[in-house]
Amino acid sequence: MPRLIPLTSPDDPRIDAYRVIKERDLVGRGGRFIVEGRTVLDVALSKRNRFALESLLLAESRVEALAGLIAQAPDDLPVYTASQAILDGITGFHIHRGLLGIGLRGAEPGIEDVLARLPEEALVVVPLGITNHDNVGGIMRNAAAFGADAALFDFASCDPLYRKAIRVSVGGSLVVPFAREGSAGALCDRLIAHGFELLALSPAGAVTLAEVHRPKRAALLLGAEGPGLPDEILARATTVRIPMKAGFDSLNVATTSGIALHALAA
C-alpha cells in the first residue's frame, strides 16, 4: 500500500505532469498519458496494464472509497491527495471522478515490432483513417474484450492513448498491444508479408461475415464511417459485409468491430 502524499498548493512541482491537462489532452503525446476514473484505474493497476504508472492524484473526499483500489498500487507509487479546490486549480477544470493518474508511454513499438511478437495463430484489428476518439476507444474496448492479439493503426488514425480514447476504451487501450505508423498501404504490405489474410469490412463486401472461414492469421480492416476503406485497400483484401436491412445499412464502426471480433474470435 503506497503512502498518501497530501498537497497544500496547486503549484506543487511534484504534480507538474497534471498541470494544464487540456493541453496534454490535445497533444496526447510527450511520453505520458492520462488515466481517469475508477474503472480505468482498476485496469491500470492490474497486471493486464502494459504501461508503468508515474503517480496518482485523488480528491481527499475519495480516499476512503478508493482505499481498496489504492492498496493494489505498488508501494513506491506516489499517490497525491488534495482538496477538490486544489484539484480544480491544478488541472484547470472540475474532475468529476476525483481520480487521475499519469502513465508513461515508454518505448513506442513500431508496426514491425508488434508483428514480430505475435503468436502463429493471431487476430489483429486494423483501424485505417479513424480519427474519432470515441470510435478508436470503442475499438480498443472490443479488441480487449474479444482478446485480439494486437491493434495496428495507420498514422492517419488517432492515438489510442489520447485521453478520451482511453476513457471510452474502459482501459482496453492499456491492455491490447498496439502500434501506429505509416500509411494504410504500407501497413497492408507488412501484414501480407507476415502471412495475414486481410478481411476488409465494407457494406458492399463480397461475402457475409457468417461465411468467413477464420484464417490462422486474420487482420480485420476497418475504415472511417462515411468514406469507408479506400478502393486500393479493398482491392487487396477479402471484402466482408454485415447483412443489414435495405435502406438503413449504417453501423457505427466501433459496433462493427464488436460484431466482427465476436464472430472471428469464436
Added chain:
Amino acid sequence: MPRLIPLTSPDDPRIDAYRVIKERDLVGRGGRFIVEGRTVLDVALSKRNRFALESLLLAESRVEALAGLIAQAPDDLPVYTASQAILDGITGFHIHRGLLGIGLRGAEPGIEDVLARLPEEALVVVPLGITNHDNVGGIMRNAAAFGADAALFDFASCDPLYRKAIRVSVGGSLVVPFAREGSAGALCDRLIAHGFELLALSPAGAVTLAEVHRPKRAALLLGAEGPGLPDEILARATTVRIPMKAGFDSLNVATTSGIALHALAA
C-alpha cells in the same frame, strides 16, 4: 420542391420552435423534437420516417449544397433560411452543420399499442434503465440496421427522441416503432402475454449467444452498463452471454445490442 423563406431577424415568430434549443434539449418533449445534420435529415425526409416534419431551418451558405435534399421535402413544408449570425441568435449556440428541422411527435403509442401491431414473427429490443443518450441512440441505430420490429423502453430509460439520441441513431429513432412506458417488470408481463420469449443479455448468462435458438417472437433485454439487469428480471428470462476474454468482460451496451441483433436477425 418547397419554397425557401428567408429570415431577416432571429425574433421572427414563425421560428419560435427553434428558440432556446438547449432547453428543449433538456426536456426533449412537448410534442416536438429536433433533427439536425444531413444524414439524419436524409432519413427524416424519406418514407422510412414515421413522423411528420413541421419545418426546416438552414444556413444560407448551405442552400446550394443541400438543394438535392430539400427537393425531396413536401412542397408545403416551410423551409426557412438565415445567415449564420441570425441562426446563432435563434438557437443560442453555433450550429455546425447549418441544418436543423422540427419534427412532430404526434400521438404517442403505449407499449400495448406497439405490441398489438407486431407481425406474428417478431424481434424486439427492450432497453431497461438505460439513461445514457449515446447508448439509447446507438441501440436505435442498430435496431434500424438489423430491422428490429420495435424498441420497447421502460420509463426509467431515456427518450429516443431526445436530441442527442436522434443524432447518434443516425435517424434510427425516426424509423423503428417504439414506446416508453411503465416499469421493467410490467413490460416483461406484457411481452410474455404477447407470446415473447425473453432473452436477457448478461455477462453471467446461462447460454452463449451462438447457442440461442431464435424463437418466433424474441425480446432482447438490455440493462445499463455497470448495474446490468435486475435479478428479478433475469429470473424470468433465458439469460444469454457473449463470450469474452477472462479479465476483460466489458462491452458497451449499444455494441452488445449490435452483436445480439446481428446474431438473432440472421
